[in-house]
Amino acid sequence: MKAIQQYTVIRKSETLIAEAENWEEIIAFIRTKYVKVLWVIDKKVRPLIPLDSHDTILEIDGGDKSKSFAGFESLVKALADMELDRTGHIVAVGGGSISDLVGYVASVYLRGISFSIIPSTLLSLIDASMGGKNGINYVGKKNQLGTIYQPSTIIYIPELIAHLPIDELADGFAEIIKYGLILDQGLFAKLEESNLEKIIGNQVRFSEIINSCIIHKSNIIKEDPFEYDLRRILNYGHTIGHAIESIYGLSHGKAVGLGMYFSAKLSEIIYGSELQLAKKIRQILPAYHLPIRLEVFSANDIFEKIISDKKRENDNIHFVLLEKIGRAHVEKIPMDRLMEYLNIAEREKWMC
């Protein structure tokens, strides 16, 4: 073999994350920056947004139903109908399901057009909107089709986030707890001393916590945008969490909360039981309206789901464990060993 040339492509990509006081400020920003825009908006949020008849809007249902081939097709059709060219722009307004769908379409339509995200849930603000991972579900499996493609802007309205229903906030707090567990012992300690109601009751404190999560995630993405290494730690609780979400129909955050508990039990087995990690997680979850139990836990069903997980590599899976609060580590665990651990969890009723 004779090499002719070897080259590296560096794609320029910049994401601005900003706070806005109201919708008018966001709309004015988008209108100044882009000429032709498709607004893709979660139906539940649409009544809040003062767009007018000059704006092109596609209203869709929030939730995973829209993260599908059908959702993909209707969005591509809307873009084609308005003859959006490569200077066009899409704005996703909604939770993670909307930004996952929009990000995926933006990355493939005309080989990539720019998009912005206005997160309307806490989960999407501190997690899903950042980092460029997107996708749709396929044949009952989460995020089977997707790309990594960064948004140009993420803008949020603190008022909107603070007034979300408790259940929606709880989903976001699961990810906030995760940042504490994997990266920030101080944040975890603050969360342990408080609860969901107290934190959202103090807007300054709530914003500080949100901003620290934004900084944590964006620092990791800058370092490892394509999840070759460091970024994997953000998947803490997600291997089991995604399986629980798909099988038992729990929301993302609630399933991740249980996944974090499982992973802490496993960390104790692997790194030593004196860590008391699982006990701490079991204590903190209810304070943030997150469940600590499932009605059923089937090791076989969970294992079957994990077989299709993107974190699996042949006979091993990249599994995130905690060495201690604030420090995570990625271990390659053989799949047959993981099955043994799942069997222990079922037998010892870790989650029932």
Ligand SMILES: NC(=O)c1ccc[n+]([C@@H]2O[C@H](COP(=O)([O-])OP(=O)(O)OC[C@H]3O[C@@H](n4cnc5c(N)ncnc54)[C@H](O)[C@@H]3O)[C@@H](O)[C@H]2O)c1
């Ligand atoms: N790309 C990533 O890195 C990433 C990370 C985490 C989660 N996700 C994905 O995000 C999705 C979950 O996202 P989510 O929890 O943000 O919500 P979602 O988009 O699934 O919406 C959940 C529900 O909340 C409603 N909703 C949205 N905004 C609301 C508001 N302001 N007030 C009241 N109701 C509102 C929606 O209509 C829907 O019924 C999953 O599909 C998950 O796979 C992606």
